[in-house]
Amino acid sequence: MYPMKKSLNGDTENLLFRPKLCYYRYPNCLVTTNRAFIKTANVIIFHWRDFDYNDLPRQRNTNQLWTIYNLEAPPNTALLPNDDDLIFNLTATYRHDSDIYLPYGQLIARNHDFDFKYNNIDIRYKIKPIVWFVSNCHTQSHREDYVTKLSRMVQVDIYGNCGKFKCPHSQQHECYQKAAREYLFYLSFENSLCKDYVTEKLFNVLNYDIVPIV
Numbered sequence: 668m669y670p671m672k673k674s675l676n677g678d679t680e681n682l683l684f685r686p687k688l689c690y691y692r693y694p695n696c697l698v699t700t701n702r703a704f705i706k707t708a709n710v711i712i713f714h715w716r717d718f719d720y721n722d723l724p725r726q727r728n729t730n731q732l733w734t735i736y737n738l739e740a741p742p743n744t745a746l747l748p749n750d751d752d753l754i755f756n757l758t759a760t761y762r763h764d765s766d767i768y769l770p771y772g773q774l775i776a777r778n779h780d781f782d783f784k785y786n787n788i789d790i791r792y793k794i795k796p797i798v799w800f801v802s803n804c805h806t807q808s809h810r811e812d813y814v815t816k817l818s819r820m821v822q823v824d825i826y827g828n829c830g831k832f833k834c835p836h837s838q839q840h841e842c843y844q845k846a847a848r849e850y851l852f853y854l855s856f857e858n859s860l861c862k863d864y865v866t867e868k869l870f871n872v873l874n875y876d877i878v879p880i881v
Contacts, residue, residue, distance in 0.1 A: 705724050706728060707728075708728075708731060709731065709732065710731065710732045710733075711724070711731055711733050712734045712736050712759065713733065713734065713735050713736060713755070714736050714737075715735055715736060715737035715739070715744060715745075716739060716744075718745075720748050720753075732756040732757055733754070733756050733757070734755060734757040734758070734759050734767065735747075735755045735757070735758055735759065735760075736759040736760070736769075737758075737759075737760050738760065738761055738769065738771070738866075740807070740857075740858070740859035740861040740864045741859070741861055742859045742861070743807075743858070743859065761863055761864060761865075762862060762863045763863050770863075770865070771865060771866045771867050771869075771870055772865075772867070772869070772870030772873075786876070788876050790851070792848060793848070793849060793850060793851050794849065795822060795824060795849050795850045795851070796821050796823075796850065796851055796852060797817075797821060797822065797823045797824070797850060797851070797852045797853070797854060797880070798823070798824050798826065798850040798852070798853055798854070798877075799814060799824070799825050799826065799830070799853070799854040799856075800827055800834060800842065800843075800846075800853075801825060801826070801827045801828070801829045801830070801854075801856075802827045802828045802829070803828070803829075803858050804828055804829040806858040806859065807858060807859045807860070808856065808857055808858055808859055808860045810854075810856035810857070810858065811829065813856070814854065814856070823854070824850070826842065826846075843871070843874075843875050843877075846875070846877060847875040847876045847877040850877060851877070851878060852877065852878050852879070852880050853872050853875075853878070853879050853880065854879075854880050855869040855872055855879040855881050856868065856880075856881075869881060
């Protein structure tokens, strides 16, 4: 993977893939950030957010597949340089039409019947209507404007940079648990309204006993 932040051991990282699963299916598979393998690698993955046009490999092996990897929405992504020599063979993004589909999460349809294990949720303790965890206060989707109008009609408690309540990143799980105990609904609004762009803002909250508003 190129360029990527240096891993703890200076070599391999668990970034795009699950290495153990990769090695199990393909024993000769190696996912690495060690540039000593650039000339012999079958695939080179470029993380677009860290991309530096002046830091490309000096020589390109014609048998290599160059892959652009990006999970950001277009409004938060810089344009590719207009250079005929910079040719990517594959895309790896959250979009369904990518060569390599890498969604933030998935909802998979059942292919057979099975018994659900229902948990009883006592909503008597959910005395607050809506909560929102947010750090970006000025977005392409203008979600903040919608929430401002919504707040005039119903109580919306905002945690993070855009509100008066705080939740340290290191305690995010505990904050979600607390929110699920006290609130009925959670605002799962994206910072950008783009095709197929559904992030952890929705998928994370599905792990808790709170209803997301999308």
